[in-house]
Structures are given as C-alpha cells and as structure tokens.
Amino acid sequence: MVISTRALLQARLTHTRAALLEAFARVPEEMLGWAPVPGMRTTGGQIAEIVGTELQALARLECRPDVSWDEANRRIGDTTSHNSLSVALATGRAETLAYLESLSEADLAEPVSNFAGWHESVGLAEVPRSEIFRSIAQHEAYHTGQLISYLWARADDPYTW
Numbered sequence: 001m002v003i004s005t006r007a008l009l010q011a012r013l014t015h016t017r018a019a020l021l022e023a024f025a026r027v028p029e030e031m032l033g034w035a036p037v038p039g040m041r042t043t044g045g046q047i048a049e050i051v052g053t054e055l056q057a058l059a060r061l062e063c064r065p066d067v068s069w070d071e072a073n074r075r076i077g078d079t080t081s082h083n084s085l086s087v088a089l090a091t092g093r094a095e096t097l098a099y100l101e102s103l104s105e106a107d108l109a110e111p112v113s114n115f116a117g118w119h120e121s122v123g124l125a126e127v128p129r130s131e132i133f134r135s136i137a138q139h140e141a142y143h144t145g146q147l148i149s150y151l152w153a154r155a156d157d158p159y160t161w
Helices: 005-024 043-061 069-076 082-101 105-109 129-153
Strands: 111-113 126-128
Touching: 005 082, 005 105, 005 129, 043 069, 043 082, 043 111, 043 129, 069 082, 082 129, 105 129, 111 129, 126 129
Parallel strands: none
Antiparallel strands: 111 126
C-alpha cells in the first residue's frame, strides 16, 4: 500500500496535535502565566509560540505577506486563558489542514524558499513544500516536550498519564 504525502502529513500533524492537547489539558489555567525561572517563556507562551510559528509558516506556504509576532499575538489573544489558546490552536490548525487539502502531490513536492535561520530548515535555502508541513509538526513536538517538562517540574509525572 502506498500512502500519499498528504496523508502522511495529515497523520503527522494530527499525531503531534493529539500529544499537545493531552498535555495542555493537564495545565491548570493559573499555570498559563507561570515559567520555571524568570526569563523563560511562560506556559501560555509555549502555546503561543506553537500557534504563532504555524501562522508564520502557513503565510509563507501560501505566498502571503509574513505574519509578524505582533500580528500572531493579536490573533492568539490572552495567553493566560485556556479558551483563547484553545481557539487559537484549533483555528490555526484548521487553516493549515485546509491548505494542505488543497494541494496536489506535485504541489507538495515543489521547492519553496525556507525561513532564514529557522532551525527546522535543516540549513537549506529551499525544501519541498511538504517539508514545511513536517517542520510545523516538528516544531510543535519540540514545544510540547517543553510543556511536558513544565508540568513535570510541578510534579505532574507524564509517565503516569
């Protein structure tokens, strides 16, 4: 059985989002403004980082003007509100999946310019469009791991979930 690139990307995005939502569901709202030490991103800030980066990647994929962090933060809203963050997560992912659904296999293989200095770019100036979608999932998985560490630092052992 051959699995399409689109189906693999949809599965990857769905799988990483499920892990994020499992961890996010364990975060009490009063923890959203908390960070392990001063200067670190807050718990809510971790979610905003995930959403904001996805919004920026999607704009790049759709050849729209770049999304600034100010614009992303306006779309995300209150990073100390479960509801605000949940809506931002759902809305951003729905936009990404709708765009993914609109692409053919040839579109997904087409080279696109990458973000300068973006860790997930693996140092290449151009990558297949599909790789940007993989990068969205990789970035989300990375920050989900940080969120899980935040929870663990507050005695919520992920091995007991």
